[in-house]
Amino acid sequence: MTNLDEFFDNGSEVADQKNSAFGEWLQAEMTKKGLKISDLVERTGITYTGIWNIVKGNTVSPRDETRKKLADALNEVVPSAVEAEIESQSTPLPGFEWVDFTPSDLETVPQKSGVYVFYDITDRPVYVGKSSKNVRIRVKDHQTRFWFKAPLVVRGAFLSVPDPDLCLKIETILIKFLGKHALLNTKGVVRDMDEQ
Incomplete structure (x- = not known):
């Protein structure tokens, strides 16, 4: 053992x-x-x-x-x-593939275009991202970041979105929904200046 x-x-x-x-x-x-x-x-x-x-x-x-x-x-x-x-x-949405993955294990990460979310140890979304070509390449890039480790990044979820324009729109919407609770996203996040 x-x-x-x-x-x-x-x-x-x-x-x-x-x-x-x-x-x-x-x-x-x-x-x-x-x-x-x-x-x-x-x-x-x-x-x-x-x-x-x-x-x-x-x-x-x-x-x-x-x-x-x-x-x-x-x-x-x-x-x-x-x-x-x-x-x-x-398949939560007909025509779109949904898979879960382990961000620290690139073999579990899809090699498709789409939107992904990283979750922390409490299962709270901490980062939303997209790739218009290959999400595995984006996740590999994230692995070099100082914040990319447990307990901050534990699991991921991915929605396959072949259309680059739709991919950008979904990512933007998800970041807006997270709002000031978007822990690691800064682009597109609206925060009250008193809270920063």
């Missing part, structure tokens, strides 16, 4: 577990096979945090590639009911 396994097995959690059909299935399969997260890290190349976020329900709709790697590592097929639940959660 690695130190990370001990740390997380002793009840340390980033957020309360949410309903995640895939995460529940993954945890049940790991328990049946006597596997720890560190075992799956070795078999898949996905980071510890990436798998932990799935198991704990922070990543509700992992990418297809991520699910396939984990299922292959377990030598199992994801049940159709679990896939159907993921599908229903990943």
